[in-house]
Amino acid sequence: MTDRFTLARLGDEGREVPVVRVGERTLDARPLTADFDGAFFAADGVARIEAALGELPELDAAEVAGLRVGAPVARPGKVVCIGLNYRDHAEETGAALPAEPVVFMKDPSTVVGPFDDVLIPRTSTKTDWEVELGVVIGTTARYLASPDEALAHVAGYAVSHDVSEREFQLERGGQWDKGKSCETFNPLGPVLVPAADVADPQALGLRLWVNGTPRQHGSTANMLFSVAHVIWYLSQFMVLRPGDLINTGTPAGVALGIEGNPYLRAGDTVDLEIDGLGRASQKLVQA
Incomplete structure (x- = not known):
């Protein structure tokens, strides 16, 4: 069974980085997508994230802790x-x-x-x-x-x-x-x-x-x-x-x-x- 995961975006406003939270770990989603936006979801992005969980690089916990948390979805169309x-x-x-x-x-x-x-x-x-x-x-x-x-x-x-x-x-x-x-x-x-x-x-x-x-x-x-x-x-x-x-x-x-x-x-x-x-x-x- 795949580990439960959630999607988040971290960083200054307008410069957020898409990440995946798996338990206490934070994985970098940029190998798969530039952002969690409409194009990402339209391309079956959630399923692609799930399939790639074992391959996404882990981010340093100390660095992540100091980052602003952005909205988990970028630029909703409406x-x-x-x-x-x-x-x-x-x-x-x-x-x-x-x-x-x-x-x-x-x-x-x-x-x-x-x-x-x-x-x-x-x-x-x-x-x-x-x-x-x-x-x-x-x-x-x-x-x-x-x-x-x-x-x-x-x-x-x-x-x-x-x-x-x-x-x-x-x-x-x-x-x-x-x-x-x-x-x-x-x-x-x-x-x-x-x-x-x-x-x-x-x-x-x-x-x-x-x-x-x-x-x-x-x-x-x-x-x-x-x-x-x-x-x-x-x-x-x-x-x-x-x-x-x-x-x-x-x-x-x-x-x-x-x-x-x-x-x-x-x-x-x-x-x-x-x-x-x-x-x-x-x-x-x-x-």
Whole structure:
């Protein structure tokens, strides 16, 4: 049986190196690919990594420890998000349960590393948190016949933080994209876990803390629309291409739904994790 592995990218922003994590070891993936991008996934990259694990050179642990962790996927072609996909989150925000997935887009340049700072936009007073299961597409999906076909198109899963500015999203003309596309508003990672190593994407616990205080504690079992349904549904309206990222919604516990609305401020720290996918942490700073 092949050792379980995950994909990561290390190094300064814009100069990340693709690596493979196998236990405590970090392997250099550059003999196989220049980066973990759409072209890599389109060329069956995850399977090629698995086949080459015994041949990839190991990187020095001390050197690796000092490197920044980037997002595990480079330059997603698009980031597609699903809103109100947990019953408890819809209820806490006073929204009606959707009959179909609520779809909006997020600027792909918002994707940053899992430990990078998150910038609070100028004039913002309602910057909010949302832990989400991120799904990375591995093969092109268009007009899928049913949800049964959907998961075969997934390359892997990652922790995704769909940071939101609620005033921009809900009070400034009704355009959700405006409250979702601010700079640094999508930390991703620390790793991409191959789809084959996630037995059931509908059985993952999600948790988030703000300054050490638990705020979100949910499970993907409570999604209104499953990962498979979401991929199938989206494929009826757009082509999902290798390297695209789908944010699948957040459980209850966001600032918008808490009495007093304790929105994020400069100096706050957000920690988040998903079962089997790792843990991330970001500091909030003023743009």
